[in-house]
Amino acid sequence: MNVHGGEIYDKNIWLDFSVNTNPLGMPGEATKQLAKSISLCERYPDDDCFFLRKKIAEYYRTQGFSQISSEQILCTAGASEGILAVVRALDLKKRRENKAVGSRLRALLPIPCFSEYERSLDTVGADIRYYLMEEQEGFGLTERILTELTDDIDLLILCNPNNPVGNLTDRVLLCRILSQCRKKGICLAMDQCFLEFVEAYRQYDLTDCLTEFPNLVIINAFTKTYALAGLRLGYLMCCDTGFLCECREQMACWSVSIPAQAAGEAALNSKEYREQSRRLIREERTYLKAELEREGFFVLPGTADFLCFKWKNKTAGSRNLYQMLLERGVLIRDCSNFKGMPEGYYRIAVRMHEDNGKLIELIRECLTETEN
Numbered sequence: 001m002n003v004h005g006g007e008i009y010d011k012n013i014w015l016d017f018s019v020n021t022n023p024l025g026m027p028g029e030a031t032k033q034l035a036k037s038i039s040l041c042e043r044y045p046d047d048d049c050f051f052l053r054k055k056i057a058e059y060y061r062t063q064g065f066s067q068i069s070s071e072q073i074l075c076t077a078g079a080s081e082g083i084l085a086v087v088r089a090l091d092l093k094k095r096r097e098n099k100a101v102g103s104r105l106r107a108l109l110p111i112p113c114f115s116e117y118e119r120s121l122d123t124v125g126a127d128i129r130y131y132l133m134e135e136q137e138g139f140g141l142t143e144r145i146l147t148e149l150t151d152d153i154d155l156l157i158l159c160n161p162n163n164p165v166g167n168l169t170d171r172v173l174l175c176r177i178l179s180q181c182r183k184k185g186i187c188l189a190m191d192q193c194f195l196e197f198v199e200a201y202r203q204y205d206l207t208d209c210l211t212e213f214p215n216l217v218i219i220n221a222f223t224k225t226y227a228l229a230g231l232r233l234g235y236l237m238c239c240d241t242g243f244l245c246e247c248r249e250q251m252a253c254w255s256v257s258i259p260a261q262a263a264g265e266a267a268l269n270s271k272e273y274r275e276q277s278r279r280l281i282r283e284e285r286t287y288l289k290a291e292l293e294r295e296g297f298f299v300l301p302g303t304a305d306f307l308c309f310k311w312k313n314k315t316a317g318s319r320n321l322y323q324m325l326l327e328r329g330v331l332i333r334d335c336s337n338f339k340g341m342p343e344g345y346y347r348i349a350v351r352m353h354e355d356n357g358k359l360i361e362l363i364r365e366c367l368t369e370t371e372n
Helices: 028-040 050-062 078-097 115-123 143-148 171-184 241-248 258-267 271-294 321-326 353-371
Strands: 073-076 106-111 127-132 155-159 187-191 216-221 234-237 306-310 345-349
Touching: 028 258, 050 073, 050 258, 073 078, 073 241, 078 115, 078 155, 078 187, 078 216, 078 234, 078 241, 106 115, 106 143, 127 143, 143 171, 155 171, 171 187, 271 306, 271 353, 321 353
Parallel strands: 106 127, 106 155, 155 187, 187 216
Antiparallel strands: 073 234, 216 234, 306 345
8 A cells, every 4th residue: 555644543643744735724715615615515516617627727827828728627636536537548548549459558657756656557557667866866857868758658757846855857858858758649747736836836837838739738736735635626737628538537427526616716816825835835945954954964955845855864773763753743754665765765844833843853852862
């Protein structure tokens, strides 16, 4: 079973740093609309998410992406359902086009990355080619990946900023990858779930490439940006509306609930909330990075609402930081179960300053324990 953050229900946790949701919590208007929507739950949800898709398209147009229409959007029960729908739709397409017995989807997966990509690919028995992002290069994509985009690849999955590292891939390189994928007939699924936490997010957003590149599918969610993890709300964007229809066929009916749709529509109005979130996360990420480095940790340069760091001064035989904090009721993410991630790396969410200060205090306590 894959392990994610937020596994708090069978543990005595009072402080959870393992999940990377917005530390401000749900936007106020989203909370109000969520409460109002409860009385409507005797009905079935709108399976087309008509008003939510319209609202998402309007939001992107206010961001300068004038060509986005609601027909290019498919709402999902979180990003995970979107990822699975893309994989299954591509697998069926591959099987239709290639009549050879045993023809399987072939995917290129840079690692370390979010485990749900591999999990979704495994559900269709895909052939996965792993592209190892090197530790000495900060686990970042480089031009080397262009040589891996060969004619036999059907799908490339990327995340920007990447999880668990939090680093960004340069837009120039992303455009080269996108062009190479189009030339080779490769679908590029781009996960942008953490992108709006980046202050210069518009420079990296590939939404303006959708019209030119029908092979591009953007995956996004309300989970992290608006702290709506428990509602399960995400969406896909693609200019190939026929492919979006095929993705929808892979989803359960009414998968996006009435409360999720209501909260999502309201959340998109929260401009001040988004700006405040970016400021807060930048300040607190800077604080956490400085404090961790003061204690001798190596902190990877992050741009999202989390940080990835390594206990570089760990002595042989010393205890695991994850376990020591767990004993104190604090949950962080041990990155050792991310494929391609060496042992000794941890990921923590950026939270409010008081919580961040408590975490640093407890980490210092753990370090003192290992010295005695």
